[in-house]
Amino acid sequence: MSQPLSLYTPIDLQTALGCPREQVASWAPQTVVWAPGGTRRHAIAAGVPLDSSYIDWAWEQHMRCIELFFALGVQTLFAPILGPPQVREVGGYRERLFTSLQRIADPPSMKIYRRLGIRVRAYGHQRIPGLSDLVTQLESETAAFGPHTLWHTMVVEGEDEPLSDALQAARQAGATTLDESVRAFYGEPVSPIDFFIGFSKLQTGYLMPPLLDSKASLYWTIFPSYMLAETHLRRIFWDNRFARATWVADKSRRYETVEPHMFEQAAEQPGGILGVGRRAGAFWTPDI
Numbered sequence: 464m465s466q467p468l469s470l471y472t473p474i475d476l477q478t479a480l481g482c483p484r485e486q487v488a489s490w491a492p493q494t495v496v497w498a499p500g501g502t503r504r505h506a507i508a509a510g511v512p513l514d515s516s517y518i519d520w521a522w523e524q525h526m527r528c529i530e531l532f533f534a535l536g537v538q539t540l541f542a543p544i545l546g547p548p549q550v551r552e553v554g555g556y557r558e559r560l561f562t563s564l565q566r567i568a569d570p571p572s573m574k575i576y577r578r579l580g581i582r583v584r585a586y587g588h589q590r591i592p593g594l595s596d597l598v599t600q601l602e603s604e605t606a607a608f609g610p611h612t613l614w615h616t617m618v619v620e621g622e623d624e625p626l627s628d629a630l631q632a633a634r635q636a637g638a639t640t641l642d643e644s645v646r647a648f649y650g651e652p653v654s655p656i657d658f659f660i661g662f663s664k665l666q667t668g669y670l671m672p673p674l675l676d677s678k679a680s681l682y683w684t685i686f687p688s689y690m691l692a693e694t695h696l697r698r699i700f701w702d703n704r705f706a707r708a709t710w711v712a713d714k715s716r717r718y719e720t721v722e723p724h725m726f727e728q729a730a731e732q733p734g735g736i737l738g739v740g741r742r743a744g745a746f747w748t749p750d751i
Contacts, residue, residue, distance in 0.1 A: 473708075479701035480694060487697060488536025490704045492657030495532060496541040496679070498670040499525065500662030501687030503556075504746065513556060518563045524689035526575055533579055533611045535696055539654065543670050545587070545617040564594060567615050568601040582608045584649070586625065586672075587617030614672070622669040629673040645674050655679070658703050662688045664747060665738040680707060685749055 479487070502521050503513055511520045525542070532540050544567070549560055566572060567583070576583055583605040588598040598615075618624050629648040632638075636647035645653055658680040659667055665683055667676070680703050684691065711717065729735050733750060740749040 473705050474701070476698065476701055479705075480697050484535055487700060491536030491700050492703060493537070494539040494541075494654045494657050494675070495537050496543075496656055496659040496667075496671060497528065497532065497688070497691075498543050498659070498661045498667075499528070499688035502689055505687035505689050515559070518559060518566075521689070522563070522566045522572075526572065528689065528691050529581075529613060530575065530579060531691065531693055531696060533581065535693070535700065538610065539612045539614070541614040541616055541656070541672050543616045543618070545591075545619065546669055547618055547620055547622055550619055561591060564591065564617070565597065568597050573604070576605050576608055576613075579611060580608050581611045581613050582606060583613050583615065585615040585617065586628070586649070587619065588615075590619045590624070591617060616670075616672065618669040625669060626673040641674060648674065658682060658699070660684065660688075660699065662686075663749065664740075665749075683749075685751060 474482075502524070503517065506513065506517050506520060509520075511517055525544075529540060529542060545560070545564065549557070552560075567585075575581070583601050585598045585602070588594045594617075616625070621627075629644065632648040633644035636643065638644040638647050642652065653672075653675060655677050656672065656675045656679040659671060659676075659682065661667065661670065661681075661683045663683060663685065665681075667681070671679070682699050682702075684695070736750075738749070740747050742748075
């Protein structure tokens with residue numbers, strides 16, 4: 464039987480990619496934001512029309528990815544399902560958008576919550592007519608599930624809605640500390656975000672849950688979010704736990720590996736700035 468990897472023992476990437484899921488879970492992050500994007504262009508490329516077929520396909524992909532996060536040890540996952548850019552759209556997609564939110568409590572989703580032990584929470588639903596009662600029932604029916612928690616997050620018009628709601632909840636509760644404010648808004652203690660995974664443009668905005676971003680590491684995929692595979696998550700988990708953990712208290716020997724002119728090439732090459740990209744047809748894509 465393989466021995467579990469110590470949380471404090473650095474391992475190489477190849478080991479991280481090949482070890483059992485139980486070992487990945489020993490150094491997986493506790494709280495993650497996964498903000499899907501690029502889903503419609505992915506659907507078109509996969510031959511899925513942007514009608515009701517897309518809604519079915521997208522939710523299936525969405526739940527597949529959520530299952531992957533929990534299988535690798537994440538305890539709390541925030542997964543945005545509605546944002547102001549979508550609400551501001553016109554046409555058939557927007558007309559189907561609000562109806563599709565009912566999927567969070569449909570029988571197939573409930574079956575997944577029950578099978579994986581997922582307690583469901585949400586915020587922003589109170590701004591959507593007809594959804595508050597559904598979410599209240601969903602939260603009640605999954606309250607005894609665990610050990611995982613899934614937050615379906617919804618922002619309707621203003622990108623500052625979640626923060627405004629959080630501040631209002633904190634004032635009403637008389638909160639005087641960050642922990643008290645978090646409890647007032649979320650209704651329970653929630654650990655700070657360990658990392659955020661977005662798509663394409665390097666921005667978080669309304670996608671980041673309020674009051675929880677003080678120590679979040681940030682990642683973005685250059686491929687549509689529903690193409691996420693276990694190998695991708697293992698790479699991110701490994702990077703977050705082992706590659707990025709560079710801080711040491713004693714820096715007396717830290718700079719011995721710095722070589723003359725080592726940064727000149729990086730400063731001169733076109734791809735030396737994270738966040739700079741180009742237009743590719745109707746879309747923006749990052750330079751890599």
